[in-house]
Amino acid sequence: MTSAAPRPIQIAPSVLPADFSKLAEECIALQEAGVDRIQWDVMDGQFVPNLTFGPDVIAACRPHVTIPFEAHLMVNTPEVLLERWVEAGCNLLLVHAESTVHLHRCLEQVRQAGAGAAVALNPSTPVSAVEHVLDLVEMVLVMTVNPGFGGQDYISTMEPKIAELRALIVERELDVDIEVDGGIGPATIAGATAAGANVLVAGSALYRDPDGLGHAVADLRKRAEAAQGAGS
Numbered sequence: 001m002t003s004a005a006p007r008p009i010q011i012a013p014s015v016l017p018a019d020f021s022k023l024a025e026e027c028i029a030l031q032e033a034g035v036d037r038i039q040w041d042v043m044d045g046q047f048v049p050n051l052t053f054g055p056d057v058i059a060a061c062r063p064h065v066t067i068p069f070e071a072h073l074m075v076n077t078p079e080v081l082l083e084r085w086v087e088a089g090c091n092l093l094l095v096h097a098e099s100t101v102h103l104h105r106c107l108e109q110v111r112q113a114g115a116g117a118a119v120a121l122n123p124s125t126p127v128s129a130v131e132h133v134l135d136l137v138e139m140v141l142v143m144t145v146n147p148g149f150g151g152q153d154y155i156s157t158m159e160p161k162i163a164e165l166r167a168l169i170v171e172r173e174l175d176v177d178i179e180v181d182g183g184i185g186p187a188t189i190a191g192a193t194a195a196g197a198n199v200l201v202a203g204s205a206l207y208r209d210p211d212g213l214g215h216a217v218a219d220l221r222k223r224a225e226a227a228q229g230a231g232s
């Protein structure tokens with residue numbers, strides 16, 4: 001795929017708002033709702049002020065669905081458990097640029113462990129922080145909230161940053177997706193997509209849709225594809 005062509009829209013739910021007492025059933029419901037992958041928000045209570053799940057929880061859910069899993073590693077020292085996320089069944093690991101001194105080596109370790117590598121940027125972190133690792137990743141996550149919790153307001157000032165990243169990817173003719181995460185819903189998905197994102201993480205917006213997960217996923221996908229079409 002040439003990097004200048006619009007990249008396929010993907011809807012990636014966060015399981016953060018899901019019922020943690022029945023995560024396997026929640027994954028099955030998401031798969032049946034038509035999502036493209038599932039994002040696991042891994043939090044260590046240090047890198048972000050919240051604590052969620054470890055690799056064993058993800059491994060327990062893995063056999064119940066076939067869609068890809070990605071682990072959003074909001075953790076300090078991501079190198080420590082790197083292989084455990086892959087063994088748990090994650091196809092892609094997202095490492096925060098701010099979470100390790102040796103980002104380049106960490107992303108190489110992810111690839112050597114057999115998973116796809118992606119890098120995540122907190123809202124205050126500039127695109128320049130990843131320019132020297134773009135050749136190692138298949139996706140860059142631009143956070144549109146400060147990480148740690150679901151249900152926060154979308155930070156629209158990230159849209160120029162998304163556009164800057166997209167321009168860099170196109171300029172270098174790289175095959176790299178742009179993911180956004182945080183406050184993505186019917187009112188915000190068009191702005192993020194028009195700016196250049198093609199993988200959209202949503203949590204609250206999916207679970208609060210009165211017409212259910214299937215409707216929410218289809219609606220977000222339709223809005224994103226319309227915005228991408230309008231921008232191309």
Ligand code: DX5
Nearest residue numbers: 014147148150151183203204
């Ligand atoms: C923040 C989390 C959330 C979650 C989605 O650390 O990463 O962004 O995935 O949250 P919503 O979609 O509810 O804003």
